Amino acid sequence: MHDESEVAVLRLGHRPGRDERMTTHVGLTARALGADRVWVPDNAGQSRDTVADITDRFGGPFEVELTDSPQRIIRNWEGRVVHLTMYGEQVQNVESEIRDAHRRDGEPILVVVGAEKVPFDVYEEADWNVGVTNQPHSEVAGLAVFLDRLFDGRELEREWEDADRRVVPMETGKRVESADGERDGDNE
Ligand code: SAM
DSSP: OTTSSOEEEEEOOOOTTTTHHHHHHHHHHHHHTTOSEEEEETTOHHHHHHHHHHHHHHOBSOEEEEESOHHHHHHHOSSEEEEEEEEEEEHHHHHHHHHIIIIISOOOEEEEEOSSOOOHHHHHHOSEEEESSSSOOOHHHHHHHHHHHHHTTGGGGOOOBSOSEEEEOOSSSOEEEETTSOEEEOOO
């Protein structure tokens, strides 16, 4: 979040067609749950465009960029690297150490999530390999739980800047207003 040290997400790998929604959802989840930016592979231009479009409409700040060399981003990262993997240490055992590095020591955090098999170099380069359970599931679910633990729930209260529209929370029904308060749409 923008008043804290940077948190970035790196999506490793993207199989065109098969991974379109997953890569898009990694980006949308990174944005919604408090990260400052996401890098997606350079063959995921459609996902990049979708995340940029949501940011234009619903606000930021949030950056989405393509990368042709994800491993260079890991190598050059000036901060700490967390790789989410079912084989890693349990999140509940390392979360406070990672939070201290981020909040107390001001270290930027790069969170790496995979698609298919992740090269072993990534396991070695990471400061922490972290499992959100040691069961196989999804990069989107792992990222969501990890970011919520990292920010300790603060991301749920964040304000969005430069939004065109805003959802009005309701017990029942759907209401979206333009950011200046005009009603934009409601129940379908
Ligand atoms: N089998 C692949 C491997 O060996 O790396 C992982 C495939 S999995 C479908 C895709 C990504 O989801 C992983 O790279 C990891 O980032 C994330 N993931 C899956 N289960 C996870 C878990 N229990 N904890 C944290 N991340 C997980």
